[in-house]
Amino acid sequence: MTVHFVGAGPGAADLLTVRATRLLAEADVVLYPGTYLDPAVLGHCSPSAELVDSQRLDLDEITERLVAAHSAGHDVVRLTSGDPSLYSALAEQTRRLDGAGVPWDVTPGVPAYAAAAALVGRELTVPLVTQSVVLTRTRARSTPMPEGESLKSYAATGATLVLHLAITRTRELMAGLEPAYGADCPVLVVHRASQPAELVLRGTVGTIADAVEEAGLRQAAVILVGRALEPRAGGESYLYDPARVR
Incomplete structure (x- = not known):
């Protein structure tokens, strides 16, 4: 399975890319930044998906969740506010995933x-x-x-x-x-x-x-x-x- 880092855009549920909404609909586990995200964005997720608010998790705890979901054979989406290329901690998280041998990719969002x-x-x-x-x-x-x-x-x-x-x-x-x-x-x-x-x-x-x-x-x-x-x-x-x- 792959960990998908997905830009959630500025918050509106209709400002995600088509690819982002597809990945959310298919994901078994979704980690999202509750501080910045309009809850309506999560309406794109499957009703059966496990939703994890990351706002009170540190970087190691987030990584543990991503690695555990991957190990269980689950599709995982890690939502970031805006676009992952700006202030998203993408570098830190992907370094850890590389160390754990977990594949990942990135889907851009509206900054x-x-x-x-x-x-x-x-x-x-x-x-x-x-x-x-x-x-x-x-x-x-x-x-x-x-x-x-x-x-x-x-x-x-x-x-x-x-x-x-x-x-x-x-x-x-x-x-x-x-x-x-x-x-x-x-x-x-x-x-x-x-x-x-x-x-x-x-x-x-x-x-x-x-x-x-x-x-x-x-x-x-x-x-x-x-x-x-x-x-x-x-x-x-x-x-x-x-x-x-x-």
Whole structure:
């Protein structure tokens, strides 16, 4: 049997891929991140599947569950929030599975930042404004950031910033970004994009911290920062220029 790491998307039950829903329907065991997942996603699972909420399991306990299910001949799905390529602990879990001789594969999902951008109707790469997006996080109660990956360095590029796992430090982070982006630079905070409890806060580098604190947000939110978020910002893409397409 194979352990399938499956991106559950931002949370909405209808934002999973066709492959993801098929794997969930066929799985005997499903481990899911209860902290971030809309329970409706689990409606794709077989009624007979064993459902395991991983939010209070450590990495070794999760691995034990995956290995035990594989050894019992069960099809296993390990759901991750968003897409497995971002902040999913895929590297740690698959290292352990390799050591145990357990095969695995990965099915991508809709990342939270993409769902957030869709919700607010913004393109993150706008011609003549910015053509780069930086996906990053900051250090709080987590592993250290690698040397050279400072927020100050990323801010100097002027790229659209997407900050994960950072909502509790919004005020501190905005103070650090203001010299590069300016106090009037647009900021969007999206909490639980695509889920019933979704919430969008709009502001600027200078004002968004007040809005976040007033809303009492503590988790499950992404912060988008950059001039590309301004309505009607930028120019037009050369890709569709009449001189090019004729």
